[in-house]
Amino acid sequence: MDKFNIAIDGPAGAGKSTIARLVAGALGFIYVDTGAMYRAVTWKVQQEGLLPEQETEVAALANRMQIELIPGDEGQQVIVDGVDVTKAIRSTDVTTHVSQIASYGAVRHLLVALQKQMTVSKGVVMDGRDIGTHVMPDAEIKVFLTASVKERAERRFKELENSGTNTLTLSELEQDIARRDQFDEAREISPLRRAHDAVLMDSTSMTIEEVVDEILGLCKDKV
Numbered sequence: 599m600d601k602f603n604i605a606i607d608g609p610a611g612a613g614k615s616t617i618a619r620l621v622a623g624a625l626g627f628i629y630v631d632t633g634a635m636y637r638a639v640t641w642k643v644q645q646e647g648l649l650p651e652q653e654t655e656v657a658a659l660a661n662r663m664q665i666e667l668i669p670g671d672e673g674q675q676v677i678v679d680g681v682d683v684t685k686a687i688r689s690t691d692v693t694t695h696v697s698q699i700a701s702y703g704a705v706r707h708l709l710v711a712l713q714k715q716m717t718v719s720k721g722v723v724m725d726g727r728d729i730g731t732h733v734m735p736d737a738e739i740k741v742f743l744t745a746s747v748k749e750r751a752e753r754r755f756k757e758l759e760n761s762g763t764n765t766l767t768l769s770e771l772e773q774d775i776a777r778r779d780q781f782d783e784a785r786e787i788s789p790l791r792r793a794h795d796a797v798l799m800d801s802t803s804m805t806i807e808e809v810v811d812e813i814l815g816l817c818k819d820k821v
């Protein structure tokens with residue numbers, strides 16, 4: 599089978615990561631969660647005691663830190679300067695500040711360059727906000743996955759409750775998701791936007807399996 603690349607973009611909590619991981623597994627491709635890279639920078643910023651507003655210092659830190667993404671069956675493992683931060687980057691503290699860090703041009707420039715390198719040999723399913731528009735404008739398949747804010751908040755709530763890490767109410771989660779959407783859509787550099795050639799999928803009343811099947815269906819003529 600010839601390898602090809604798949605870009606999956608969409609707002610927070612639309613199910614991109616789960617779906618991208620399952621699609622990658624079905625095709626034997628590598629799954630890359632780019633949100634984890636912005637989260638890794640945010641985690642490091644907090645570890646170093648920097649404020650998210652210190653843009654110059656944040657950019658310098660991003661430049662000297664090392665991020666490794668290790669694909670695994672359970673998802674992607676994230677290592678920052680030798681420390682496994684896979685769980686730590688999902689904290690509420692990181693989630694609250696990540697969109698601000700991700701709005702800095704120097705940080706995006708650096709991470710997008712790393713992401714582009716990962717796609718060169720093809721066979722990658724990458725999820726994020728700007729994958730179809732900036733990171734892989736030539737991806738053979740592009741999907742823009744969305745769902746209503748209410749549905750996305752409910753899914754996140756269940757996910758966090760199941761992992762025993764939830765500290766927020768459903769309505770707080772709904773507000774956080776709406777706030778991040780707004781921040782990601784309004785930022786100047788690479789805002790969250792559907793690529794003109796991306797297939798729009800609204801998963802509000804679809805199961806994970808249905809979305810995965812639909813994406814695999816799009817891949818049929820590539821196989």
Ligand code: C5P
Binds near residue numbers: 610636
């Ligand atoms: O996907 P996830 O919700 O983990 O991403 C965390 C944040 O990272 C997003 O809210 C967004 O601000 C930022 N992000 C981005 N571009 C990407 C992936 C994530 O700006 N390609």
